[in-house]
Amino acid sequence: MSLFLKYREIMLGLIVLVMVTGISISTPAFGTLENGVGVLNDTAFLFMMALGQMVVILTRGIDLSVAANLALTGMLVGMLNQAFPDLPAIVYLASALVIGCGLGMINGSLIAYLGIPPIVVTLGTLAIFRGMIVVVAGGDQVNASEMSSTFAGFPKLEFLGLSSVFWIAVLVSLAAWFFLSMTRAGRGLYAVGGNPVAARYCGISLTHQELMAYAISGAIAGICGYLWVARYGVAYVEIASGYELTVIAACVIGGVSIGGGIGTVAGTLLGALFTGVIVNALPVMQVSPFWQMAISGVVILAAVIINARAEGRGGKLILPEARRAAARAKA
Amino acid sequence: MREPVTVSNESEAKSAAGAERYRVADHAPRRLADVLLRWESILVMLLIAVIIGNIVKSPYFLDPYNLADATYNFSEKAIIALVMALLILVREIDLSVAAIVALSALVVGFLGAAGYGPFVLIVAGIAIGGLCGAFNGFLVTRSGVPSIVITIGTMSLFRGLAQVSLGDQALTTYPQAFLDLGQTYFIDWPPVPLSFFIFLVLAAVFAVFLHLTATGRRLFAIGANPVAARFSGIRVDRIRFALFTLSGLLSGLGAVLLTARIGTMRPNIALGWELDIITVVILGGVAISGGIGTIGGVVLAVFVLGLTTFGLSLMNVPGIVINVLLGLLLIISIAAPILIRRVVRRH
Amino acid sequence: MADFLLREIALTNDTLTAPILTLSHVSKSFPGVRALHDVSLDLRAGEVTALIGENGAGKSTIVKILTGIYTPDAGEISVAGKQRHFVSPRDSWGAGIAAIHQETVMFDDLSVAENIFMGHMPGGRLIDWKETRARAKTLLQRIEADFDADAPLKTLSVAQKHMVEITRALSHDASVIIMDEPTAALSRHEIDELFRIIAQLKAEGRAILFISHKFDEIFRLSDRWVCLRDGEKVGEGLTRDVTEPDLVRLMVGRPIDQVFPKRDIPIGARVLEVEGLTNATEFADVSFSLHKGEILGLYGLVGAGRSEVMQCVFGMTPPTSGRVVMNGRELAIKAPIDAIEAGISYVPEDRQHQGAFLPLGIRANTTLASLAEHVRNGFLSLASEMKATRLLGGRLSVKAAHWEQTLGDLSGGNQQKVVIAKWLATKPKVIILDEPTKGIDIGSKAAVHDFIGELAEEGLAVILISSELPEIMGLSDRVLVMHEGRIVARFVRGEGTGAQAWSPEAIVAAATGTPIEGRAA
Structure with a gap:
């Protein structure tokens, strides 16, 4: 168990590997390179969204509005494309980032400055963002036929057989890793989530950290909004409906603690990959896709309960012999 | 250097003086401002505003049959909101309620298709809900994992099971006596549907339980400080388990009433209800941080939200736009008191 | 003066x-x-x-x-x-200006080096991890710490964590x-x-x-x-x-000799007996007895296991072995409610987290552990609750505007009085007071001391956990000293000689684990 604690990511990686190998042996169609590429392309959105969510959960928060943010930003960028069809793709991507970040800042301000619980704020903005899609578009959809080729073509660009969405996910992951492990602001997220009082004594502002976390989560949701709408060729009110819970589930499977202060980029990516493998394996294995939800449910429960056991709730180490035993176990 | 007085003299002097000038009143003096600033009073004013707005805007609003039909849209959710209020009061949450509704409705649907009578359908629906709730309660109390995480998991599991069993099919065969429960009025005049009647009765029971019994008081204590509650001899885990089970039972009841009303079961039934229900509870003044809330507030919030939705739909406002207003209402109603308090403190 | x-x-x-x-x-x-x-x-x-x-x-x-x-x-x-x-x-x-705070304020899941430099990591916005580790190592060497800069903080002992705290202050230069x-x-x-x-x-x-x-x-x-x-x-x-x-x-x-006037109370029959109480990591082989009218002091350094032993007696944590006997009958205490029903009360040290219900009123706080007494025909009787609150609140001279006042609005001393009132309402035979005067003002403190004597006078058996030696020596009939999870010395008021003498020096020596020759285990 101590091995598990130390190398949770490695264990989760092994589980994913065993799962992939097992499925590939039983269903050779799954083990092909082509299918592997498909899994990575399909899971790219979840990689990014889960990282955004992790940043928020690290501060003891939760962002239920991410999927609604994705859908609203997607619609707004789609409408931007209708109005200005000839802009380069990077402009759409950048505007999506800015819009998403702005929506995230709304959450962040309400949470950080007014101290309203995150679940309340993001529950409210979830409803507002979704509804605003209908309001801004007057109830219309934006269809593939109404999208310019630069807009719709960008997510379908490929490099080494993998889509640009996947490569953006790679960039987002690298950025997240760099931010969370190499910058003061990133480490500050772990500090405020791990011990808000201590963070204050260290001169780290909870307000700034929270605002930043929701802005990041929103920005990532915004980027995904553009890519999602362009890739699937439609923007309407229902896209990614309920996706926020899949995203949170991926974080939880990846070992991010809802109590804050614990979570790694690698773990979260593996949690997302795990979900992606299951989603993709079921149809290949000729299992009804309706199993997907039930399986993720079981996996989430198993993951959190195993994590809880590993973290343990043992007593304090007061007796000298208990301390020595713990020191030996550590070594 | 003067000799300091000894402690016995000092404390005697102090307590004697204290007895003279110190009297503690039973209650705070009742002031109108305090009553008006109560959350429930704000909700009452909101409700009056909603009703007046509706009357002005639509001539059909006050029709008793219209109003009775309006209750259909919120009664099932309102029943579950009562127990959600208790869960949030003790710092827990149950995101799996809508999924439990789906799973219970599935069993009700299968039994209906198999030709069982209304009694079996009702009992089975509620019992399945209770089992799901007990499963939640078991996991939450045994694992020590926050209930928001556990119930995200069981939400997937329960709805997933419903999807696995039914795929994209629907179940539409129910005995007529069962359908009559949901589709006719329970009381003819004034017209009251069964689901609304059950909601009113349960609201009264919950209010009495929460505000007048010892166990109800213990819920406030757990919500205010779960650790101190354990230290005070309250069996915290037992109560948590019971509340999750109750949440399942009422979700099962909601499933029975919903199936009887719409006469069909699909796996995506009641999708997203959990968020609607939590919105009602929070608007009802139950603090997400625990320990504060009343059943009266929740009932008022049910009416505010129910009648707003109904009124706006009479005006042909699309449901999704109504959601925007409800979302704003939720955030503003929580943010406004905080902002007002800040402004007041600054001056 | x-x-x-x-x-x-x-x-x-x-x-x-x-x-x-x-x-x-x-x-x-x-x-x-x-x-x-x-x-x-x-x-x-x-x-x-x-x-x-x-x-x-x-x-x-x-x-x-x-x-x-x-x-x-x-x-x-x-x-x-x-x-x-x-x-x-x-x-x-x-x-x-740098500070070492009273409560250790740190991040359990982060490394020692990061704990030392959190908030002022070497480098600018980007962290220079090499420099961070190197400087942490140097600082740790300077205070001769025996642990690694990369170790996660949660693997350290209390004393080691304190060394990290000191290193942290040094790191500011x-x-x-x-x-x-x-x-x-x-x-x-x-x-x-x-x-x-x-x-x-x-x-x-x-x-x-x-x-x-x-x-x-x-x-x-x-x-x-x-x-x-x-x-x-x-x-x-x-x-x-x-x-x-x-x-x-x-x-x-x-x-000082008049700070804690010791009342002369006859010690009665044995009420509580704890035999060989042991827990896997916190304490071992704890045995003691307690009598009617007696105040038993439990002294030791912070983290010596005093609260842990008493929370075990109270049913918060299960022991691995040992038994608790009350009035000659062995108790099966599995949860605090069993202890309360047997007549044992425990007033916890950490008032904010373990004792007080800040959003609730004084009345609700006072009656919470004895709610069953106020039930009439299945419902709570407000009148009965109010009567008990007036009685206990008055006796402890709680200062408040009214009895429905939210506990969070009272001063720390008055909160503590309400918490004690809650426990007295259960009519205990044994009351365990864990640091009852920690962080309260001097007026309330004297009242609490007075009150502890009064409780003993009324025939309660009192266990007093305190880190303040004058308080312990002023009030107790006997003192047990704990060190690293074990009872290492026992003192009787005014008796003993040398290492076992009723003296501050001997008691402190036992608590800090300083070997004094001839000390009995």
Whole structure:
């Protein structure tokens, strides 16, 4: 168990590997390179969204509005494309980032400055963002036929057989890793989530950290909004409906603690990959896709309960012999 | 250097003086401002505003049959909101309620298709809900994992099971006596549907339980400080388990009433209800941080939200736009008191 | 009294060097509490200034003002002659002030190095991890720590965590270092280590503000002293010019032998007997007995396992072996409710987290552990609850506007009284008081002491856990001393000789694990 604690990511990686190998042996169609590429392309959105969510959960928060943010930003960028069809793709991507970040800042301000619980704020903005899609578009959809080729073509660009969405996910992951492990602001997220009082004594502002976390989560949701709408060729009110819970589930499977202060980029990516493998394996294995939800449910429960056991709730180490035993176990 | 007085003299002097000038009143003096600033009073004013707005805007609003039909849209959710209020009061949450509704409705649907009578359908629906709730309660109390995480998991599991069993099919065969429960009025005049009647009765029971019994008081204590509650001899885990089970039972009841009303079961039934229900509870003044809330507030919030939705739909406002207003209402109603308090403190 | 104070204040005029840091006429209030009133204070380079005063005298408030956690309502802070205004801890470091806080404030899931440098990691916005580790290693070597800079903090012992806290303060390279009870959780050996470090810092010309309850430390370390009482400065001077009784008199405002008048109460029959109570990691082989009318003191360093043993007796955690016998009958205590029904009450140490229900009113708090008594026909009787609240609240002289007042609005002392009232409402035969006067003002404290004597007089058996030796020695009939999870010594009031004598020296020696020859296990 101590091995598990130390190398949770490695264990989760092994589980994913065993799962992939097992499925590939039983269903050779799954083990092909082509299918592997498909899994990575399909899971790219979840990689990014889960990282955004992790940043928020690290501060003891939760962002239920991410999927609604994705859908609203997607619609707004789609409408931007209708109005200005000839802009380069990077402009759409950048505007999506800015819009998403702005929506995230709304959450962040309400949470950080007014101290309203995150679940309340993001529950409210979830409803507002979704509804605003209908309001801004007057109830219309934006269809593939109404999208310019630069807009719709960008997510379908490929490099080494993998889509640009996947490569953006790679960039987002690298950025997240760099931010969370190499910058003061990133480490500050772990500090405020791990011990808000201590963070204050260290001169780290909870307000700034929270605002930043929701802005990041929103920005990532915004980027995904553009890519999602362009890739699937439609923007309407229902896209990614309920996706926020899949995203949170991926974080939880990846070992991010809802109590804050614990979570790694690698773990979260593996949690997302795990979900992606299951989603993709079921149809290949000729299992009804309706199993997907039930399986993720079981996996989430198993993951959190195993994590809880590993973290343990043992007593304090007061007796000298208990301390020595713990020191030996550590070594 | 003067000799300091000894402690016995000092404390005697102090307590004697204290007895003279110190009297503690039973209650705070009742002031109108305090009553008006109560959350429930704000909700009452909101409700009056909603009703007046509706009357002005639509001539059909006050029709008793219209109003009775309006209750259909919120009664099932309102029943579950009562127990959600208790869960949030003790710092827990149950995101799996809508999924439990789906799973219970599935069993009700299968039994209906198999030709069982209304009694079996009702009992089975509620019992399945209770089992799901007990499963939640078991996991939450045994694992020590926050209930928001556990119930995200069981939400997937329960709805997933419903999807696995039914795929994209629907179940539409129910005995007529069962359908009559949901589709006719329970009381003819004034017209009251069964689901609304059950909601009113349960609201009264919950209010009495929460505000007048010892166990109800213990819920406030757990919500205010779960650790101190354990230290005070309250069996915290037992109560948590019971509340999750109750949440399942009422979700099962909601499933029975919903199936009887719409006469069909699909796996995506009641999708997203959990968020609607939590919105009602929070608007009802139950603090997400625990320990504060009343059943009266929740009932008022049910009416505010129910009648707003109904009124706006009479005006042909699309449901999704109504959601925007409800979302704003939720955030503003929580943010406004905080902002007002800040402004007041600054001056 | 007045001329005595004047004499002490006059001493401030014989200035040796210019102060590095000056607090002048600082005041700070919280709703309902005046924490500091018109306090002035100087810290000088190369000097250790001891800040003394009882719990709640305002010492921690001064620390929080100096570290930028609180902003004063009035008064000025100047560092090296320049007036400063601290709004966040960053401003305080910027001015060269570092603190070791009373409660260890750290991040369990992060590494030692990161804990040391959190908030001021080497590098700019980007962290220079190589430099961070290297500097952490150097600092740890300097205080001769025996653990690695990369170890996760949660794998360290309490004392080791404290070393990290000290290293943290050193990492700022500050000219002023504040130490708020740095020795509370340390063993004798570790305290010696700390003193060596302090001497080193002093030699380097830093000013040190040293806060401690232990007079031997104050006299051994400090050059000057400043005494606070009820938020006001009541004296200051050079340490070599003052004696312990002088300081105690200033701190408490009355001589020590009259602080805790011991009542003469006949000890009755044996009520509680604990035999060989053992838990896997926290304590082992704890045995003691308790009698009617007796006050049994349980003394030891913070983290010695005192609370853990008593929480086990109370049913919060299960023992791995051992038994609890009450009035000759073995108890099967699985949860606190079993203990309460058997007549055992436990007033926890951590009032905010374990005792008080801050959003609830005084009445709801008072009756919570005895709700069954107020049920009539299945419903709670408000009248019955109110009657009990008036009775107990009045007896403990709870100061409040009305009985429905939210507990969060009361002062710490009054909150504590309500928590005690809740436990008395269960009509216990044994009451365990865990640090009952921690962090409460002096008036409430005297009331609580008085009250403990009263309880014993009424025939209750009392177990008193306290870290304050005068309190323990003043009130107890017998004292058990715990060290590293075991009872290492037993003392009887006014009896014994040498290592077992009823003396502060012997009790402290046992608690700190200092070997004294001839001490019985």
